Amino acid sequence: MMERIKPNYYDRFTCIADKCTFTCCQEWKIAVDNETNRKWKKKYPPQEVKVQRKNLSAYTTKKDGGRVIRLDEEHKCPFLSENRLCRLVSAYGDSVLSETCTVFPREVHRFETHEEEVLMPCCPAVIDLWAEEENVVFPEVPENGRNLRTMIREKMMEMFRNKEQSIEETLLESFYILLELYQAEQEDTLSEERIENYFSREAVKELKTAILAIDLPFLDTMDECNELLQDLAVNYQKEGLYQDYLTKILPLAEQLSERYDADEMEQKGQDFAKQWEKYRKLLAVFMENELFSDLLMPDGDLESMVIQMQWIAMEYTMIRHSLFLKWMQDGCRDLAYETLRDYLVLITRMTGYEEDDIYEYLENSFDELVWEWGYLSLIVGK
Structure with a gap:
């Protein structure tokens, strides 16, 4: 198995959901992978979603060579609730989410000899982690x-x-x-x-x-x-x-x-x-x-x-x-x-x-x- 390396704070990250000051569910290109889109064609939107469509896939659109969630007129994800929680997770659990929503703000770079896991700074919870960590340590590359x-x-x-x-x-x-x-x-x-x-x-x-x-x-x-x-x-x-x-x-x-x-x-x-x-x-x-x-x-x-x-x-x-x-x-x-x-x-x-x-x-x-x-x-x- 290929070795994975990561900073010492990596595993401490958790999404702060409704407490987030800068949600990734708004003004953000939310990619939907092909496998998720196939699943979404067979799932109906929760009743709380303002605009009702025939299935979850109908809330997506093609952009820049991929498929993304179509944001509403306020540039928000249509599944974002008034209390800043995900209606899809509430209705179906985490397994319904696309890879982007599941992984963000994590990122993996795959080299021939190893993989490097990182957290991206475009999430406020990551910045908070850095501010709280007394000594941030990044890993050394395997020999x-x-x-x-x-x-x-x-x-x-x-x-x-x-x-x-x-x-x-x-x-x-x-x-x-x-x-x-x-x-x-x-x-x-x-x-x-x-x-x-x-x-x-x-x-x-x-x-x-x-x-x-x-x-x-x-x-x-x-x-x-x-x-x-x-x-x-x-x-x-x-x-x-x-x-x-x-x-x-x-x-x-x-x-x-x-x-x-x-x-x-x-x-x-x-x-x-x-x-x-x-x-x-x-x-x-x-x-x-x-x-x-x-x-x-x-x-x-x-x-x-x-x-x-x-x-x-x-x-x-x-x-x-x-x-x-x-x-x-x-x-x-x-x-x-x-x-x-x-x-x-x-x-x-x-x-x-x-x-x-x-x-x-x-x-x-x-x-x-x-x-x-x-x-x-x-x-x-x-």
Whole structure:
């Protein structure tokens, strides 16, 4: 039997159902697998469902090459009750659910030598787990599954455990190293020794000194993140999704795209940075989880690792910028944990693209698929 590895908090996850602050039964593409759909053709909807159809399958529709539950006019699952519980589970039990509803937010990546189980951060209960866990530990890859790519991933994850520097500094350093190793692979000079050298304490210290000497103006970072957020939100606005959250930040984003007082905004940026730093430990776990779950795909090479790292960095900066806007809208008061959690869930859902879709988005939005370090430093800042 193939070995499965998972983080130490994985088995503690349970769905909090009606207590969830950001339900996955609303504004969410809920996939219905073929086997479930066949079963649903023979089952009738519970009487409590508002719109009665001939069977459960009739509540689904084809989208993006698959079948999903057709949401109602409020973008909710038709089987979601007023008290935020699933009417299907109440009527038929858990066995009636599709694979997506049964598994979410769990995800399994199947490599040739082992399987990796992860929890996705687009569920608020997962964020709560991280906040409660004193020491989050991610597993090591089995010996027969270790290679140069898993070695790079482990080294990068380890960098985010450094409590003495910000997430931003670690992002800048780790992406620089990854680009260098990608270049080495293209030149057929990548080796275990070379990886060790790049991640050595001396090399990282030298890189850190060089990066700290570079001027990365806050306002330039803010302007670029503002444009990225508005671009990312376009389709969700068109479909009327996540409006409870987006309408609280996008008007300010549009306003800042036109004009602002530079000195005032610089000061607000400094004040927000102090609020952001309070959650450094939680954000470091988030980054480590994203690297463990998304950086290395089962059939991935170093180029795909670079692409995934770009997406993770963009995701992080969009979370930060969304919360910067929300913090300003709330009068620059303390950034509450619940606010951070909900916007973290929001952005990870909005960026929860399949690998092919990530490539398509990047190809359509940027001049080059693989970014130069300078562009990532622009959106990450310091």
